[in-house]
Amino acid sequence: MIKSELIARLVEANPHLYQRDVERIVNTIFEEITTALADGNxxxxxxxxxxxxxxxxxxxxxxxxxxxxxxxxxxxxxxxxxxxxxxxxxxxx
Missing domain, CATH: 4.10.520.10 (IHF-like DNA-binding proteins)
Incomplete structure (x- = not known):
């Protein structure tokens, strides 16, 4: 599964959310994980x-x-x- 497929599945499972919001949430989670690892956490x-x-x-x-x-x-x-x-x-x- 690639990131766009993950976003599409989350949008299907949560029809009350806009795709752009789900995409922003997924990107934020990945960015936070990346930042924490870069900081050595x-x-x-x-x-x-x-x-x-x-x-x-x-x-x-x-x-x-x-x-x-x-x-x-x-x-x-x-x-x-x-x-x-x-x-x-x-x-x-």
Whole structure:
């Protein structure tokens, strides 16, 4: 599902809301999650999961074509851990 499909489903489920309002709500939620992660915070949505940021230290990698060693700089990457309710729902419990 892409963001526009999510918005369309929410509009169908809530006919009393305008599409532009639903779109603004969805964009605001995503923006707040992004801002919190950029600030180094953790975002937890109970029953769904938790978003956090993991630190990956620098390392020496290899170019697969040439075999040449390449220094890969350190970076921060987003990480998502599913919540218990979501995991149980996916596994049919």
């Amino acid at each position: 953790r975002v937890e949505l109970r029953g769904f999961g938790a978003f956090s940021v993991k630190h990956r230290p620098s390392r020496v990698g290899r170019n697969p074509r040439t075999g040449e060693t390449v220094n890969v700089p350190e970076k921060h990457v987003p990480y998502f851990k599913t919540g218990k309710d979501l995991r149980e729902r996916l596994n049919g419990k």
